[in-house]
Amino acid sequence: MSRPLFQATPGTRDLFSPHTDRMWELVEVFRDEAMLAGFAQIIPPMFEDIAVFTRLGESTDVVTKELYDLEDNGGRRLALRPEFTASVCRAYVQERPLIPWKAWYAGPAFRQERPQRGRYRQFDQVGAEVIGSHDPDIDTEVIALAASFYRRIGLNQVVLLINTLGDQADRPRYLEALRGHFSADLDSLSEQSRHTLEANPLRVLDSKRPADADLVAAAPLLIDYVSDDAASAFQRVQGGLRALEIPFTIAPRLVRGLDYYTRTAFEFASSALDAAQNAVGGGGRYDGLVADLGGPEEPGVGFALGVDRTLLACDSEGVFDPQPASPQVWVVAATAGTEALQLTAELRRAGLSVNRSFDGKSMKAQMKAANRSAAPVAVIVGDQEVADDTVSLRLMQGDGNQAVVARREMVSKVKELLQL
């Protein structure tokens, strides 16, 4: 077998029907949940001035090495969005909707990294952001939105991990302590982590390398270094989650990969996923980001959920498997005229979903196609029917009852058969 001349570029893929149906359905459920919670949809552009994203942080891989950057004809430097949060904040600064502004979104994002299971260069996210409120109850509400979404699509084995990262002002003291801790035993740290320690000590806590496990486990905890304000906000979020009966686990070493997070950070992980990429969603508070993008000092909090990973989790839990709808009617053409064309159009005008075969297939082939389509009713038009101004209606289930009806009664008879 020779490979096709062109293939989808690495990390991208063509999604076909049962999968695309699921995706739409998933977004539909998310949309419904978001609207119930008072979020309005935003559709930001897929690319932005590259600076919008580079503001996200010098030590964030997502912007330092994974960004798709492009140059337009005018020499403008653009980048495909690696996530939505920065775009949403930029849009807020630009348009200044009333606060607190609650926005949800769905769409693709792009990162240039090595693809693997559950990680693609173009991937879909759904998410929600709230800009303009410090209230920790908003954090809880945002988490609750994600949680009820997971519940509604049927996922049970999703665990919520939460942590607080404190305020920007708390950061230096903690980083100091972290550096001290790791530097004291640099030799037992993996080489990669030594690198990470230089660039961003926080991220060392994220290391999954076995070599680092002991040292990471013994590291000082963020919670001991955060301001009273941030600590009590964290308490409030926990209390809110308990009040809503949303189970959670405190993960004192959860730091997340984007630099802009402050205070509440959270992650949803699927315990049903044995792949390495088991984080199905994540988010947190980003109180300095809007200002970093040139806006007012407005706080923000939000999350993004990975559509593909969520679907993978659904696969391994065996839930959320909506089937593509089959047509209600299959038209079988056993005549050379244009009758099949007309009948099909007429049925569709009546609001029925209709499909048929083309290319002069044999009747047998058309019946097979009708059967395969799972359409409950076949409308057959041949020379005899044309001559008599009738059509034959065949019930495709059971013994295949068939009846000849007058052409002008076709629509009502079909609807009768479909019990509409």
Next chain:
RNA sequence: GUGGCCGUAGCUCAACUGGUUAGAGCAUCGGGUUGUGAUCCCGAAGGCUGGGGGUUCGAGUCCCCUCGGUCACCCCA
């Protein structure tokens, strides 16, 4: 960017330590039914075994290169 595994029909896979003409299931098309589906029976079509080089009397099988896929590290959704 680094490493492991894998490339055989449209899809999923066979082919003993290298040995004639590379097989099967599903799907497709045709026939059994000159206008009738799932089932059943018969048949057809479909392959430069990813590509290139090498070893050998002989390579799908062994070696090298290359391209591609995949999983993992890193990082993240």
